[in-house]
Amino acid sequence: MSALEPDARAWLEAQGFAVTNETPWIEALTHGSFNGAGGEATDYQRLEFLGDRVLGLSVASWLYRAGDGPEGKLSQRLNALVSGATCARIARNIDLPAHIRLGKQARDDGGADSDKILGDVMEALIGACFIENGFDAAQRMVYRLWTRELEGDVGKAKHPKSALQEWAAGNKRAVPHYEVVERSGPDHAARFTVRVSVRNVGEAEASASSKGEAERLAAKAFLEEYG
Template sequence: MVFRRALEPDRRHIVTTLDPAARAWLEAQGFVIGDETPWLEALTHGSFNGSGAEAADYQRLEFLGDRVLGLSVASWLFRAGDAPEGKLSQRLNALVSGTTCARIARAIGLPVHIRLGKQARDDGGADSDKILGDVMEALIGACFIQHGFDTAQAIIYRLWAHELEGDVGKAKHPKSALQEWAAGNRRAGPVYEVTDRSGPDHAARFTVQVSVRNVGSASATATSKGEAERLAAKAFLEQFG
């Protein structure tokens, strides 16, 4: 018995209930809280475990929520009109992107409720597009686990209403537009290069330079490599297109 107890983890620091402010905030967003465990997990970044509390982080729920979000948005787009597959994919990719998820997360006040380790918070983790986007998807995953697809889909349609009805993803992606511009002007295809990477993994910033031979180059910085490439392509077209 003594030996068995010695192997048991010390659970004195494990928090199993939501902070009252976080619960009130979730309910204000339309989430119905039953068992608090998945919601606590959805709000917990991996760095939080370094602060003396052993808790599951949001990664598994983020994986699930990403799929629920994708299917919900794809279904909405399919029913919204008769756009061809290429246009549907273009809008879908924009609407479920980390950038869009992070924008919605900021709009509803998510940053202050994320459970981060001290260093991660000091490094700006609460304003990281990557973290905000992942937690937003994890909350969708938690909703799906507790209430099923229809409820999760309804939450998505409400939170994404402005994005779905707006112009997000309707314009051609800057990287595609630049590729076509280069081909149309008989130029070699654009080349993207990461010229700088700074900050810790949870709050990294990437600087990307895109260049077209015998034309020029442009650079941009963002919290993800993909977003930096998009902004660099956009800057190139504005300067040389």
């Protein structure tokens, strides 16, 4: 496997990641479309799997200690704080897009700005931190990077899909119906357009880089129009 690029290593260390063995960090920054000089095919997926669990446990622990809200409210905030959209936003905040190893086609297709890829790589970096430095160090890193989100209002408001369902029930309307009306772009930079409708009321559409986010935005748009 090739060596970690000097600027990538300097960037990682500037973010607070302690790099000793370069291998997990190279893997964390490598998309499946990338083929280096050595022909390596290892990518971030296994580390993403691990980092997702480390992130979830770290955030859940913080929420438990931070307040006495009911389980439902804690779950609502947890889901928002560890979502792909939040991970991608934090990735952009620390200039991660510039350091992802992508194949030419994936980069040309906008892979470096894909919420899906950015969120996955952010989780993979947390996984690499866990492998290199243990859970406590990875948890501290999560708390540092997620400070604004943890101390802010992310996830405190009711999810638009839940709010829309409650609105429909409260107004004796049919259950909201969601459908994907368009999917465009390659898998690593897909774009989904979702339509939500409530019979005898109306409909709204929204687009995003994931089906779930498009559904959320469509529900939000519906409530703004008809709620």
